[in-house]
Amino acid sequence: MLSEFDLIAKYFTKPVTNASLGIGDDCALLRPTPGTQMAISSDMLVSGTHFFPDTDPRQLGHKSLAVNLSDLAAMGAEPVAFTLALALPEPDEAWLKPFSEGLFSLANLCQCELIGGDTTRGPLNICITIFGQIPLGQALRRDKAQHGDDIWISGTIGDARLALAHCRHETVLSENEFNMVLQRLQTPIPRIALGIALRKIANAALDLSDGLLGDLSHILDASRVGATLNIDALPISSVLEKQPEAFRLQCALGGGDDYELCFTAPIAKRGRVLEASEKTGVPVTRIGFIEKEPGLRLCNTQGELQHFSHRSFDHFLTSKK
Amino acid sequence: MLSEFDLIAKYFTKPVTNASLGIGDDCALLRPTPGTQMAISSDMLVSGTHFFPDTDPRQLGHKSLAVNLSDLAAMGAEPVAFTLALALPEPDEAWLKPFSEGLFSLANLCQCELIGGDTTRGPLNICITIFGQIPLGQALRRDKAQHGDDIWISGTIGDARLALAHCRHETVLSENEFNMVLQRLQTPIPRIALGIALRKIANAALDLSDGLLGDLSHILDASRVGATLNIDALPISSVLEKQPEAFRLQCALGGGDDYELCFTAPIAKRGRVLEASEKTGVPVTRIGFIEKEPGLRLCNTQGELQHFSHRSFDHFLTSKK
Numbered sequence: 043m044l045s046e047f048d049l050i051a052k053y054f055t056k057p058v059t060n061a062s063l064g065i066g067d068d069c070a071l072l073r074p075t076p077g078t079q080m081a082i083s084s085d086m087l088v089s090g091t092h093f094f095p096d097t098d099p100r101q102l103g104h105k106s107l108a109v110n111l112s113d114l115a116a117m118g119a120e121p122v123a124f125t126l127a128l129a130l131p132e133p134d135e136a137w138l139k140p141f142s143e144g145l146f147s148l149a150n151l152c153q154c155e156l157i158g159g160d161t162t163r164g165p166l167n168i169c170i171t172i173f174g175q176i177p178l179g180q181a182l183r184r185d186k187a188q189h190g191d192d193i194w195i196s197g198t199i200g201d202a203r204l205a206l207a208h209c210r211h212e213t214v215l216s217e218n219e220f221n222m223v224l225q226r227l228q229t230p231i232p233r234i235a236l237g238i239a240l241r242k243i244a245n246a247a248l249d250l251s252d253g254l255l256g257d258l259s260h261i262l263d264a265s266r267v268g269a270t271l272n273i274d275a276l277p278i279s280s281v282l283e284k285q286p287e288a289f290r291l292q293c294a295l296g297g298g299d300d301y302e303l304c305f306t307a308p309i310a311k312r313g314r315v316l317e318a319s320e321k322t323g324v325p326v327t328r329i330g331f332i333e334k335e336p337g338l339r340l341c342n343t344q345g346e347l348q349h350f351s352h353r354s355f356d357h358f359l360t361s362k363k
Numbered sequence: 364m365l366s367e368f369d370l371i372a373k374y375f376t377k378p379v380t381n382a383s384l385g386i387g388d389d390c391a392l393l394r395p396t397p398g399t400q401m402a403i404s405s406d407m408l409v410s411g412t413h414f415f416p417d418t419d420p421r422q423l424g425h426k427s428l429a430v431n432l433s434d435l436a437a438m439g440a441e442p443v444a445f446t447l448a449l450a451l452p453e454p455d456e457a458w459l460k461p462f463s464e465g466l467f468s469l470a471n472l473c474q475c476e477l478i479g480g481d482t483t484r485g486p487l488n489i490c491i492t493i494f495g496q497i498p499l500g501q502a503l504r505r506d507k508a509q510h511g512d513d514i515w516i517s518g519t520i521g522d523a524r525l526a527l528a529h530c531r532h533e534t535v536l537s538e539n540e541f542n543m544v545l546q547r548l549q550t551p552i553p554r555i556a557l558g559i560a561l562r563k564i565a566n567a568a569l570d571l572s573d574g575l576l577g578d579l580s581h582i583l584d585a586s587r588v589g590a591t592l593n594i595d596a597l598p599i600s601s602v603l604e605k606q607p608e609a610f611r612l613q614c615a616l617g618g619g620d621d622y623e624l625c626f627t628a629p630i631a632k633r634g635r636v637l638e639a640s641e642k643t644g645v646p647v648t649r650i651g652f653i654e655k656e657p658g659l660r661l662c663n664t665q666g667e668l669q670h671f672s673h674r675s676f677d678h679f680l681t682s683k684k
Contacts, residue, residue: 062400066585067505068437068569069402069495074395079383081390082478084492086448090486116389127407127490157403160490164409168449169481169490171405174390184388248389264387 044133046161053142054156060065060122061102061157070157072123078175080122083113089166094209099137101228102168103144108230109251110172111152111302115237116249118182119174121154127171129164152234152286182240187265191245191306191332194315196233196324197278199254201226203297213289219281238327239318240292240305247305255294255350258304268283271330273350274343295340295350306332365454367379367482377479381443382478391478393444399496401443404434410487413554415530420458422549423489424465429551430572431493432473433622436558437570439503440474440495448492450485473555503561503568503626509584512566512653517554517634517645519598520575520609522547524618525606534610540602551622557647561626568626574617576671579625580659592651595664611658612671616661627653 044052050065058064063071074080087106089095107124116120126145130137149156155170205227207213208220215223233249240247246261254276262269276294285293306317312328319326340348365373379385395401408427410416428445435442447466449560451458470477475493493500516554526548529541536544554570561568567582575597583590599613606614628636632648640647661669 058520063502063504068434069404069440069502071438071502071577072401072403073499074401076397080393080395080401082393082444082446082494083390084446084448084480084490086450086481086483086485086488086490088450088483088488089496091450091483091485113389117392119390123403125405125492127405127492129407129409129412129488159405160407162407162409162412164407164488165486167407167409167450167488167490169405169407169488171446171448171492173403181384181390181392183384236472240510340472 044135049133049138049161053138054126056146056156058155058157060155064155064157072157072173075175077178079178079181081114081117081119081174081176081181082171083110084169084171085109086167086169088247095166097192100140100144100157103141104148104229106168106170107145107148108232108301110170111154111232111234112230112249114172114174115233116182116247116303117174117176118180118237118241118247119176120238121152121234122173122175123155123157123198126156127169128157128159128161129167130161131163131166145278152232180241182237182244184248184261185264185265186333187246187261187306188308189267189332189334191308192312192328193258193269193271193304193306193330193332194326194328195250195272195277195302195304196236196326197302198279199300199302200282200290200297202299203281203293204282213285215281222281223279227299230299232301233324234304235322236303236318236324239322243306243311243314243318244307246252246304248301250302250304252298254304255295255338261306262336262338267332268333268335268336268338269338270341272343273340273348274330275327277325277327291350365456366667370454370459370482374434374459375447375480377467377477378475379478381476382434385476385478393478393494396496398499400433400499400502402438402440402497403492404431404493405490405492406430407488407490419549421461421465424462425469425550427466427489427491427624428466428469429553431491432475432553432555433551433572434571435493435495436554437503437568437624438495438497439562439568441494441559441560442473442555443494444476444478445491445493447477447480448490449482449490451482452484452487465653472514473553474655477675496573501562503558503565505567505582506585508567508582508588508627508653509629510588510653510655512629513633513649514579514590514592514625514627514651514653515649516571516598516623516625517557517647518623519600520571520621521603521611521614521618522600523551523620524614525603528614536602543602544600546621551620553622554624554645556643557624557639557645560643562633562634564639565626565628571621571623571625573619575625576616576659582625582627583657583659589654589657589659590651591654591660591662593664594661594669596648596650598646598648617670
């Protein structure tokens with residue numbers, strides 16, 4: 043059986059270039075680039091809460107890092123490094139090999155290197171802490187949305203929730219449709235390049251992990267503003283488009299795991315937002331605007347107010363099993 | 364029932380001063396002090412593997428942070444901030460309140476602030492990632508031990524293992540004795556001040572978490588040297604002193620959870636090591652020396668070679684339940 047040290051050596055020790063010192067000492071050492079600040083985020087994924095116990099380990103390796111990279115993207119930070127703490131029921135190489143491959147495949151793509159962590163025995167739990175850097179003063183925060191800003195989101199939303207609905211037998215998709223939306227749930231692509239391109243353009247940003255309405259509320263609360271969204275403008279996939287309206291809205295407005303960026307920017311910068319989108323190849327859509335009046339209102343293209351009852355994903359109120 | 368957001372707000376959100384931005388955004392922001400590098404370490408503590416499920420939550424809060432601070436101490440780093448990712452079976456305030464009190468009590472003492480993290484539902488799991496800073500080039504690493512160095516350790520070793528032995532009915536201590544050694548197991552004091560004082564004095568250092576022999580071997584392997592230890596010189600408590608010799612050695616040489624520093628320093632710096640000890644109020648003891656010949660040898664004060672079979676704590680080979 044693999045010992046902890048063998049396991050780390052075999053699957054998780056890679057040469058580092060961003061860091062001064064990687065795995066193997068009490069701490070890793072990072073030398074920050076002068077003139078930058080460090081963005082730090084931590085996410086814990088638990089078997090049975092965030093993913094099905096039989097989830098493909100390669101996809102899980104990808105997703106574990108992707109959700110953290112998405113937090114960097116939401117701040118406009120460039121990925122630098124991450125730590126991985128992993129609790130496993132047993133050191134199972136048939137699981138570890140594909141998990142580490144999925145993890146490092148995305149890590150290499152984003153030039154984000156593993157510099158330390160921990161492995162231990164326990165119920166499957168994956169905790170990644172990620173480090174990025176941003177030029178001083180250029181971080182995209184939640185508390186800087188301004189009255190009059192447009193509200194934008196990248197890509198399309200709701201597909202991950204739709205895939206989950208199929209798994210839970212809440213709806214039935216064709217095999218083709220299911221495969222299309224499943225990859226949004228299992229292997230989300232963090233919007234790193236777009237986040238970086240939006241520095242000095244967006245006023246506020248976050249990533250959509252718990253559902254648009256709940257997540258956008260965080261921007262509104264932190265910035266002490268309100269907003270109106272046009273539900274007819276929400277960018278959704280052709281697969282979700284076919285679903286009945288109420289369920290479609292539930293997926294798009296309340297579903298989690300989208301890992302798209304939601305950001306606000308002054309009307310005067312619409313051209314620059316579209317340039318950032320074009321430069322990075324990530325579509326963006328204007329879905330509403332920031333207002334002085336607190337609260338979040340939904341309307342249709344005709345400007346009629348719409349009602350929608352939602353609750354964002356909360357790890358202690360709902361279970362994603 | 365407390366939601367995730369309520370729980371974070373109530374127990375884990377404190378004002379930050381070291382960080383530019385704390386809890387509440389996608390990432391926290393740290394602005395490193397110019398001329399320093401950042402030391403980063405991550406530890407995951409799992410119920411049933413690292414602690415008994417009924418462990419007092421206040422002590423667990425202390426220990427979860429202490430083991431990470433100890434990693435900073437071992438690099439000579441000054442604590443700055445940490446993230447906490449916490450999986451809980453349910454948001455139990457009777458557990459959360461004392462846990463957060465134990466955590467923040469030590470955090471405040473060490474001026475190390477909580478800047479972010481995650482809370483989720485799942486089997487009890489505590490993952491802390493810690494950040495410290497060190498002037499460039501002054502980190503105490505494992506790979507710089509030199510032939511001829513003295514080997515030192517701080518404090519006393521073996522008491523945490525002795526406490527565990529009592530809990531496991533491997534030995535029987537009086538109530539007084541048990542309480543003395545139990546605090547070494549439950550509320551270890553990280554040797555932050557000593558680690559900082561040893562900058563530019565020690566050649567190599569680490570903290571003793573898995574047992575002296577196993578941990579020291581990491582220094583020897585990384586530095587490509589060997590060592591001889593004098594087992595009669597090992598600093599142990601009056602409680603451990605009373606145990607039979609074989610068991611005493613097992614606790615001192617093979618027991619984990621000591622969280623003392625083990626470091627090597629040139630003979631010419633003995634005076635400076637003792638000054639660092641006096642200045643920080645932490646006793647240090649010379650227990651051996653580094654040699655060219657690979658391997659780790661044990662002798663007594665008479666210089667006679669001793670034999671001892673050990674195995675350091677490995678989370679996948681043994682169980683600490």
